Amino acid sequence: MNDQFYLQDSRSHAYVGDGLSFWGFGGSGYVTDLAKAQVFTRDGACDHRDTDIPWPKAYVDARARIGVDCQCVTLSEALDQHPDAAEFYIQKPQCWNGNNLIWLCEDGVFTSDLAKAVVVQRAHTVTWIGKLGQSGAVAWPKPYIDEHSRRLVERDDVNIKEALSGTGIKLTKPKKPKKPKMMMFNCDGCGRFISDAQRYREDCRNCGANNRP
Incomplete structure (x- = not known):
């Protein structure tokens, strides 16, 4: 049926060899065995984390291997x-x-x-x-x-663009984690900004003050 989907965990550690991992029945974790994979409706499959990918069940079943x-x-x-x-x-x-x-x-x-x-x-x-x-x-x-x-299904057997073609489903690109901001301090001598690393590595390049805590 066109309204049935598997939900794959696309994170790199979720692959078992080349095998894709899918949500198991009743939140039982992730499985490679399609017989143990949860089948979702379209709405259920689209209500997911950025790293989870909905695959039409009929598409995956047609490309399964043993x-x-x-x-x-x-x-x-x-x-x-x-x-x-x-x-x-x-x-x-x-x-x-x-x-x-x-x-x-x-x-x-x-x-x-x-x-x-x-x-x-x-x-x-x-x-x-x-x-x-x-x-x-x-x-x-x-x-x-x-x-x-x-x-089960392996990554070389399937193509997500091909699978979702005509379904109207568009994948959300996972958000890249924000880089932590560099900690900055004012020099005790001249007030110029210096990084946390500079406090320990060297004296102020402007006035020569020692800013180590």
């Missing part, structure tokens, strides 16, 4: 739950995009998008692991990984 949080999976659990799995994903070890695991694709490149990962039959896992050479690889049972995957 990610797997490394904190939510363990290989021993995966093998215990699916000892007879027929299909596997191949993970590149010691490599992440934020918390998201990195997967091998059919053409030999790597991605954090599980939807693009190669699905390997059990009998061929050793062959595919061998293609990664000395860097090694991890074979995960497909059913387990599918159960622990989530929909």
Whole structure:
């Protein structure tokens, strides 16, 4: 629906790798999992801080990718739950995009998008692991990984100008913090203005008075 929006925290620390963070349900904090993101009306999405960006839900959903949080999976659990799995994903070890695991694709490149990962039959896992050479690889049972995957969106997948085109919504530019004013004092000798730093660094350049407190 055109009146549904996600609200992103655009501050630099809110990104998880390349993943965008959105307001979670009921003020529960920020999440990358779109299934846990709060959906706002147009009015609700526009009533926000300068650092929060409204994204049309339909636009984001159409560009979502599938990610797997490394904190939510363990290989021993995966093998215990699916000892007879027929299909596997191949993970590149010691490599992440934020918390998201990195997967091998059919053409030999790597991605954090599980939807693009190669699905390997059990009998061929050793062959595919061998293609990664000395860097090694991890074979995960497909059913387990599918159960622990989530929909998210990364910054390269979306464009805010494109997303808001035709909505009539204009973003407010965040206000730059004001620089603190320099503390100034009058010289005890001649009355000229001197900075706080000058009081400690040197005597008055005009009359030579010592203005240290």
